[in-house]
Amino acid sequence: MGTFLEITGVDMVFPTPKGAFTALQDVNLKINKGEFVSLIGHSGCGKSTVLNIVAGIYQASNGGVLLNNSEVTEPGPERAVVFQNHSLMPWLSAYQNVELAVKQVFANKMSKAEMHDWIEHNLELVHMGHAMDKLPSEISGGMKQRVGIARALSMQPEVLLMDEPFGALDALTKAHMQDSLMEIQAQLNNTVIMITHDVDEAVLLSDKIVMMTNGPEATVGEVLDVNLPRPRDRLALAQDAQYNYLRSEVLKFLYEKQRKVESISQPKVVSKMPELRQSAKYVTEK
Numbered sequence: 002m003g004t005f006l007e008i009t010g011v012d013m014v015f016p017t018p019k020g021a022f023t024a025l026q027d028v029n030l031k032i033n034k035g036e037f038v039s040l041i042g043h044s045g046c047g048k049s050t051v052l053n054i055v056a057g058i059y060q061a062s063n064g065g066v067l068l069n070n071s072e073v074t075e076p077g078p079e080r081a082v083v084f085q086n087h088s089l090m091p092w093l094s095a096y097q098n099v100e101l102a103v104k105q106v107f108a109n110k111m112s113k114a115e116m117h118d119w120i121e122h123n124l125e126l127v128h129m130g131h132a133m134d135k136l137p138s139e140i141s142g143g144m145k146q147r148v149g150i151a152r153a154l155s156m157q158p159e160v161l162l163m164d165e166p167f168g169a170l171d172a173l174t175k176a177h178m179q180d181s182l183m184e185i186q187a188q189l190n191n192t193v194i195m196i197t198h199d200v201d202e203a204v205l206l207s208d209k210i211v212m213m214t215n216g217p218e219a220t221v222g223e224v225l226d227v228n229l230p231r232p233r234d235r236l237a238l239a240q241d242a243q244y245n246y247l248r249s250e251v252l253k254f255l256y257e258k259q260r261k262v263e264s265i266s267q268p269k270v271v272s273k274m275p276e277l278r279q280s281a282k283y284v285t286e287k
């Protein structure tokens with residue numbers, strides 16, 4: 002099987018008042034169809050920048066992205082994005098928010114009745130069938146996030162791009178959403194790229210965990226294959242040796258190999274530790 006999504010030699014240089022800032026340097030990644038890939042790395046390393054380049058929102062300074070052998074140059078409905086702060090239209094109901102996306106993609110391909118069924122189907126997929134007519138202000142954060150996911154799925158995207166989709170949710174809602182996402186992905190076989198800060202979430206959901214080095218000039222540090230059988234059960238996995246090994250590999254990468262030094266807020270602690278006295282904000286042991 003050929004590579005479905007290929008990020009090749011991507012650099013991202015932002016102009017800033019202090020001069021050019023190289024956020025990403027030579028990012029390379031190959032993703033197969035139906036794969037669930039997590040991007041993990043310390044805050045500010047460049048995860049959202051990678052996602053925005055794949056979404057076509059940012060244009061890479063060098064290199065580029067191929068999807069099905071076509072170059073990504075602009076946003077498109079085949080690459081739907083789910084943001085952390087559910088970006089629903091506040092004056093539209095859950096149903097109408099999904100309808101907006103469905104009309105954008107299927108207005109010329111589906112009848113009105115087909116569109117109606119499709120909108121309901123997608124809301125039911127995320128267990129929001131009972132609250133379709135509610136406004137965003139009348140539903141919880143987790144429910145809004147589910148509508149955001151239904152809206153993205155309703156476009157039948159080839160790639161689902163998720164920027165910390167569950168970051169703002171309480172632990173129970175988050176667990177429920179993760180389980181729903183695994184079920185949906187098993188049904189639809191979407192290709193997913195998800196940014197997360199949550200190591201357990203990354204191991205539970207992913208086929209591949211892409212660990213990024215600290216910026217500036219961030220790049221892919223290591224890629225961890227997660228070959229745990231599916232369906233995955235969080236309680237059973239908590240006791241699973243392979244799960245715990247993978248989890249510790251990610252933790253090792255983040256907290257040993259790519260340790261980020263919070264020197265500004267803790268000057269006393271830093272001054273006691275010789276290896277942290279460097280003027281650089283980040284310490285990279287590579």
Ligand SMILES: Nc1ncnc2c1ncn2[C@@H]1O[C@H](COP(=O)(O)OP(=O)(O)OP(=O)(O)O)[C@@H](O)[C@H]1O
Nearest residue numbers: 015017022024043044045046047048049050051216
């Ligand atoms: N439009 C921009 N102009 C200038 N610098 C930018 C711009 N967008 C991002 N950056 C910088 O690029 C780097 C990477 O940012 P990015 O948002 O991709 O990181 P991230 O890993 O997603 O962070 P977080 O985990 O905190 O969301 C940061 O140093 C950020 O300040």
